[in-house]
Every structure is written in structure tokens, then in C-alpha cells.
Amino acid sequence: MPRRILITGATGNQGGSVARLLLQSPSDFTVRALTRNPNSEAAKALKEAGAEVVKGDLTDRNSLGAAFNGCWGAFVATNFYDSTITNDPASEETQGRHAAHAALQAGVECFVWSTLPSSLEISKGKVLCEIYEGKHRVDSYIQEIGLPAAFVFTGNFYENQVFRSHVVEYDDHIEFKQPIIKGDVKLHMLWVERDLAAIVKAILTRWETTREELLYQHLYAMDAVRTPHEICAIIEQGSNFPPTSEQTKHEDC
Known part of the structure; x- marks a missing residue:
């Protein structure tokens, strides 16, 4: 019997990629997509593809119980770029805690949490x-409350070249903009649609047979290590503009 999987952010980048892939395996999984707006075009597309679309909001703990009930x-x-988050970085933590609590109450057996490493630990206390x-x-x-889970660190999204306008095409050239990061810094890159979903x-597929190996482990979702200069070169290769000395000029931010 297929297992029901609840997916948050199912109308967005991460959740949407997972939902679309799982929907391709109806004998193994059924998808319940959580969204604040079931009438959005993205939500309607998921429903047409076979997902069960339910209304809920991670910021509202009381709206999550029914959504998680019955899910294996x-x-x-969570999404820092969510337009409803205004000057409140702590909102994502609150949303994650709400989801974890609801999942525990519903008896979810495999909770996959999209997370990030500690900036303090990475920088040895220099950056918060x-x-x-x-x-x-x-x-x-999640570990404190005993919710069975695996953690996925996400690399830098290739999709952000478009979604966050890091790359902008003009009539005669392409501009690459990625603030703060220098051109020779090595970045762990991730193609969300293909790699994260897989x-x-x-x-989810291997949880029962490898649970002890995966439980509370941090898995790094990435497919390559590249610098912004290398990403520029790849974009140039795939563009319709022949490289020139001006177009291939790279400037560190």
C-alpha cells in the first residue's frame, strides 16, 4: 500500500520538486500537499497531477494537526524569502517547531527536515x-521530542540564478550578480528539481531498512563545488552570446 507523505511548501521550489517526483511513483507514495492557498495555480496543478491539497499554515500550530494525521x-x-515574513528571521524556527510537534502527535514515522548548519560552528564563533x-x-x-527524522543540508540553489535574479539577460549581454560572495569562493551547488527531490x-524509500543509519543524520544535498567565476563560464557556454573580452570580465563583489 502506498504511503502518504505530507509536503510543506509544495507550491514552492523545494516542496514542489519533492511532490512532483513522488507523484511519479503512485504505487509507493501518495502526496498530501500543504498550502495556505489551495486555489493558487500551483496548488491546482498539484491536484490535477494527483496530489491531495490541504489548507494549512506553518505559522499557525492549530492548522497542522489534521494535515499531518494519517501520514507515514x-x-x-521553510522559506526565508516568504513574502509574509517581515523582519522576523525567527519565524522559520517557529514554523519548524510547529511542524515537528504536529508530526509527533500524528505518529509520523519518517520526518525529513530541510535545514542548514550552524553558522557559529562553521565560523568558530565569528559569524552569527x-x-x-x-x-x-x-x-x-526534533531530537529532544523523539520525532524520527533525517536532516538534509541544502547547498546553493542553481534555480536561484533565475528565481532570485542572480542572472539577468539583456539584449546584448548577460549579467551575473551574487552579492557579498567573491568570485573565487567555492560554493556547494544544488539542482533542487533533480537532486534534492531524488x-x-x-x-523515504529506504527508511525502514536503513533507519538506524539515517536517524538524526545530516545529509548534504549537493551535486558540485563551483565558484561564481565557474558558474559564469558555464552560463556563457550555454548562452546565445559569443564570448568577448568584455562579456567574460568577472568582478568580485
């Missing part, structure tokens, strides 16, 4: 990024 597994991702720390604290909370599906 879950993939939960609350976006990272909030998600990282949810990792500890990793999450593998966790």
Missing part, C-alpha cells in the same frame, strides 16, 4: 546568521 512520512521546508541558527535549533528540538525520495 513528511518533507518539511540567524537564518542558519534558527533552522539548526530545530534539529535539536535525495528525499531515497530517504
Whole structure:
């Protein structure tokens, strides 16, 4: 019998990629997509593809119980770029805690949490990024309450070249903009649609046979290590503009 998987952010990048992939295996999984707006075009497309679309909001703990009930597994991702989050980096931590609590109450057996490493640990105390720390604290909370889970660190999204306008095409050239990061910094890159979805599906598929190996482990979702200069070169190769000395000029931010 197929297992029901609740997916948050199912109309977005991460959740949407997982939902679309799982829907291709109806004998193994059924998809319950959580969204604040079941009438959106993205939600309607998921429903047409075979997903059960339910209304809920990770910021509203009371709206999550029914959504998680009856689900064997879950993939939960929060979104710092959510337009409803205004000057509140802690919102993601609150959302993660709400989801974990609801999943525990519903008896979810495999909770896959999209998270980030601790900025303090990575920088040895030199950098504090609350976006990272909030998600990282949810990792500890999940373990404290005893919710069976695996954690997925996400690399830098290739999709952000388009979604966050890091790459903009003009009539005669392409501009690459990625603030703060220098051109020679090595980045762990991730193609969300293909790579993240496949990793999450593998966790869900193998959970029962490899649970002890995966339980509370951090898995790094990435497919390559590249610098911004290398990414520029790849974009140039795939563009319609022949390289020139001006177009291939790279400037560190």
C-alpha cells in the first residue's frame, strides 16, 4: 500500500520538486500537499497531477494537526524569502517547531527536515546568521521530542540564478550578480528539481531498512563545488552570446 507523505511548501521550489517526483511513483507514495492557498495555480496543478491539497499554515500550530494525521512520512521546508515574513528571521524556527510537534502527535514515522548548519560552528564563533541558527535549533528540538527524522543540508540553489535574479539577460549581454560572495569562493551547488527531490525520495524509500543509519543524520544535498567565476563560464557556454573580452570580465563583489 502506498504511503502518504505530507509536503510543506509544495507550491514552492523545494516542496514542489519533492511532490512532483513522488507523484511519479503512485504505487509507493501518495502526496498530501500543504498550502495556505489551495486555489493558487500551483496548488491546482498539484491536484490535477494527483496530489491531495490541504489548507494549512506553518505559522499557525492549530492548522497542522489534521494535515499531518494519517501520514507515514513528511518533507518539511521553510522559506526565508516568504513574502509574509517581515523582519522576523525567527519565524522559520517557529514554523519548524510547529511542524515537528504536529508530526509527533500524528505518529509520523519518517520526518525529513530541510535545514542548514550552524553558522557559529562553521565560523568558530565569528559569524552569527540567524537564518542558519534558527533552522539548526530545530534539529535539536526534533531530537529532544523523539520525532524520527533525517536532516538534509541544502547547498546553493542553481534555480536561484533565475528565481532570485542572480542572472539577468539583456539584449546584448548577460549579467551575473551574487552579492557579498567573491568570485573565487567555492560554493556547494544544488539542482533542487533533480537532486534534492531524488535525495528525499531515497530517504523515504529506504527508511525502514536503513533507519538506524539515517536517524538524526545530516545529509548534504549537493551535486558540485563551483565558484561564481565557474558558474559564469558555464552560463556563457550555454548562452546565445559569443564570448568577448568584455562579456567574460568577472568582478568580485
